[in-house]
Amino acid sequence: MKPLPLLMAAGLVLGLAQQQLLIRRPPRLVAIEPARTSSGAGALDLRFSRPMEGGSVGTSSRMSPALAHGWLGEGSQWRLLLSPGAILDKPIELQLGGRDRRQLTMAPQRWRWDPRPRMVAVVVVPGGEQLQLRHQDGSWQAVSEVWPSIPHLQVLGDGSGLVMATADGKGRLQVWRLAIQQSNLAPANLGLKAPLVGAAQRLSQSPLLFAHMSSNRQGELLLQSATELSGQAQTQIWAASGGRQELQVESSGAIQLVPQGGAMVVPHPEGLILMRLPGQPQRRQMLPGSRDLSSFCASGGRALLVRHRPDYSRSMELVEPGEAPRILWQGRQAVLGSACARGGERIWLLLMDGMGQPRLQLLALNRTAKILQRKQLNGWQLEPGTKMEFDASRNQLLLALKPITVRRREIKPIGNARSEIKAISIEPITFEGRQAARPALIDADRLTLRGLDKPIRRIQWLPAH
Structure with a gap:
């Protein structure tokens, strides 16, 4: 048996050798995934094994086609954001590089990414x-499979699946969830693959009288329904992992989950209530008045509301954190739909007038309520x-x-x-x-x-x- 001092010395030498090896090891890309929050065409979150030198990731990386983009972050955490207005007609080829604060260069990596x-x-x-x-x-x-009718469809906000309500010949509803495994980001040598769709999983245990669904970017699902047996409305929230929780909430209409997660918009006879989800510090904010939620904007905390006025006219309002609702449009046409780019820099309204022969009109506006374009x-x-x-x-x-x-x-x-x-x-x-x-x-x-x-x-x- 070797003397104890000799063993200790050998262990010390081995430890020093490993330490020197780690010190001289170049940085690596540890993780890369699509960002869940983006107000533009798309974003990627990257994590490196070592803190990277500021600016080196952007100057050492390449993108084809050459789209306008930017880099945000510090240390080992970085985000690649496609700039607003970047238009895609094919997947993006990425070459990622950079150097860490020790001036060691990362081996270039090539990826394919399709945020469409x-x-x-x-x-x-x-x-x-x-x-x-x-x-x-x-x-x-x-x-x-083919059903007599599929009256309701809801995509999960994180892209991980679909939820549908099917109806049989007697109009009885069942709710199903289909998991989808997408391949929109992969090493260049592997390439992108078609999505894999799993078997349908039934979420409702008995026939339903009605069903309303909403989802957020965390992949959570909110389901409002009533069974034929009880006839009483119930509200459930399903986690992305599959867990279910009953919500004790009263509403006068369809509840919508806030895209960023953690909250929901609850219709009430006296207005709209912004309410935290279970597990969050409870807080309720009410916006009084006869209003309907029309759509959310990509930037957090912004939404478009339709307000119904006593003279039977309607107005479209932009709601932003800490500010009073801003009127963007007012008229007597019915508001059938809306959409919002980024934080409301561009807004689209779909209007209808006429009874016997309905006429559709599409408006494009900016956040100052200026009509930029009109299309019949x-x-x-x-x-x-x-x-x-x-x-x-x-x-x-x-x-x-x-x-x-x-x-x-x-x-x-x-x-x-x-x-x-x-x-x-x-x-x-x-x-x-x-x-x-x-x-x-x-x-x-x-x-x-x-x-x-x-x-x-x-x-x-x-x-x-």
């Missing part, structure tokens, strides 16, 4: 309706129960619109009546005898519309995850 969301739609098919996912190449993939969507009507959504990565709006065919026919003159008198009939395009909508993509700057030839009932963006 995918469309997910309730598609009309022979025998009923089906959930389908649209890939970036324009192809569609079925992700559910002649020949279209909005699918009931759907909303307008904005995709910052391609600067476009998404709606479910029904095309209307206007046919004119001559009426034979009677007496002195002139032959140019005509009758007009409006006939929606149908699919298997039922009215069908189409996905409509609208350029957010020019407000030009492009419809896709796909019969749908619902459509939303699935965030890239």
Whole structure:
């Protein structure tokens, strides 16, 4: 057996050698993932093994195509943000580099990243309706079986899945969750892959009379429902991990989770209440008045509200933290939907007027209530129960619109009546005898519309995850 001093000396030498090896080891990229919060086209969070020298990550990294972007962070934590206005038509090729504070250089790494969301739609098919996912190449993939009807669809805000409410022939509802594993960020040598969709998991144990769903960027799901047996409304929140919790909250309408997480907007007969979720310090803030939540902005704490006034007019308001609601528009048209870029720098409103022949109008405004552009969507009507959504990565709006065919026919003159008198009939395009909508993509700057030839009932963006 070796003497104890010799063993201790050997251990000390080994420890010093390991320490010198670690000191001279170049920095490494430990973790990289899409950021959950971004007001632009996309963002990535990066973590390095060592504190990096300020500015070296940005100067040593490259992006193709060369999009405007910026770097935020310090030490070992950094974030890559695509600048507002960056438009994507293909995945991004990244070369990441940099040096740490010891002036040791990291070995370059190459990644592929696609922050563009995918469309997910309730598609009309022979025998009923089906959930389908649209890939970036324009192809569609079925992700559910065919049901008589799928009246409700909700994407999880973190892009990890879909939730749908299906109806049988008697109108009884069941709620299902489908997990989706996306591949929107991968080493360049592996490449990006098509999403993997798991088997449907039933969330409701008995038939429901109604169901409303909402989600946030944490992947949490809020479900309001009532069973046929009890008839009483209940509210549950499901964690991203799958745990469920009952919420004791009274509301006069549909509750919406705040995208950033930790809170919800609860309709009340006297106004809208901003309420913390369980596990957070309880705090309630009420905005009095007859208002409806229309949509959220990408920047935290900002939302668009529709206010109903005593003279039966309506106004669109921008709500920001610590400020009184700002009126952006006021009129007598019905507000069918809205969308917001960043913190309200650009806002879009979908309006409707007319009863027998509804007319749609799309407005683009800035945060000072100036109308930047106006577009009449002649020949279209909005699918009931759907909303307008904005995709910052391609600067476009998404709606479910029904095309209307206007046919004119001559009426034979009677007496002195002139032959140019005509009758007009409006006939929606149908699919298997039922009215069908189409996905409509609208350029957010020019407000030009492009419809896709796909019969749908619902459509939303699935965030890239």
